[in-house]
Amino acid sequence: MICSVCHGGCCRRYYVDVTGYDILNISKTLMMDIPSFVYTLAVEDDEIELLEQESVLFKFTDDNCEKHYRFCLKKTDSLAYPGTLKCMFLQEWDAKILNYPEMNDKLIARCGIYGCRPLMCATFPTKYDLSGNFGFIPDPYTTCEKKSHPALNLCPRSITSEDFRGCAEDTIKTLALQRYEIKFFRAMAEYWNNYPKSINDFYNFIQNAYSNRVSCEET
Numbered sequence: 001m002i003c004s005v006c007h008g009g010c011c012r013r014y015y016v017d018v019t020g021y022d023i024l025n026i027s028k029t030l031m032m033d034i035p036s037f038v039y040t041l042a043v044e045d046d047e048i049e050l051l052e053q054e055s056v057l058f059k060f061t062d063d064n065c066e067k068h069y070r071f072c073l074k075k076t077d078s079l080a081y082p083g084t085l086k087c088m089f090l091q092e093w094d095a096k097i098l099n100y101p102e103m104n105d106k107l108i109a110r111c112g113i114y115g116c117r118p119l120m121c122a123t124f125p126t127k128y129d130l131s132g133n134f135g136f137i138p139d140p141y142t143t144c145e146k147k148s149h150p151a152l153n154l155c156p157r158s159i160t161s162e163d164f165r166g167c168a169e170d171t172i173k174t175l176a177l178q179r180y181e182i183k184f185f186r187a188m189a190e191y192w193n194n195y196p197k198s199i200n201d202f203y204n205f206i207q208n209a210y211s212n213r214v215s216c217e218e219t
């Protein structure tokens, strides 16, 4: 699979949006407090229209209750690429030190929470086509703008359906689950934003909201 020889560009370039399902799944699996890995990222007013298509936006009373926020995974400094950030769960090793012959002198980058990674990570780079019915691969290598820093570039080559051989069925199921979870989280946002409270109240709110619904334990 192409990702095993990549430096994890997608885990560095983006802030990963998490749904309520992802937040609770990671918290429960890793036994971590939610604020230790979730980052509430403020959204500028002129970004709202664009971001609303892929992100779910919430308001809180802690600061300015008219401001919108995304829930994302926290980032930390990268040791492999000083001066850049990476997802806090991305693990980095020097392949030379690990004597990893296939990688020569490159970096080995792996998701440290692969089994409970967010749905956005599990489906990347696949997405639904414009009809909203069929999953496809948009190919980040050719379609995403190249960045001046190599850490932020995506995929060492074009991704094709061959890269999904053996896992296509799981990918389609995960895309369907992701759609369901984003829809559920959006419905929560609609309700919450009418009567916003503090961020700490929000974490209690989602624990209650998800405690009595039909839920998928594995992705």
Ligand code: SF4
Binding pocket: 010, 011, 016, 073, 087, 088, 089, 090, 091, 110, 111, 112, 113, 114, 117, 118, 121
């Ligand atoms: S959770 Fe894993 S796959 Fe997702 S951005 Fe972080 S390191 Fe990458």
Ligand code: SF4
Binding pocket: 002, 003, 006, 007, 008, 009, 010, 011, 124, 125, 140, 153, 154, 155, 156
């Ligand atoms: S940037 Fe592309 S190849 Fe690299 S980890 Fe992400 S999806 Fe995989």
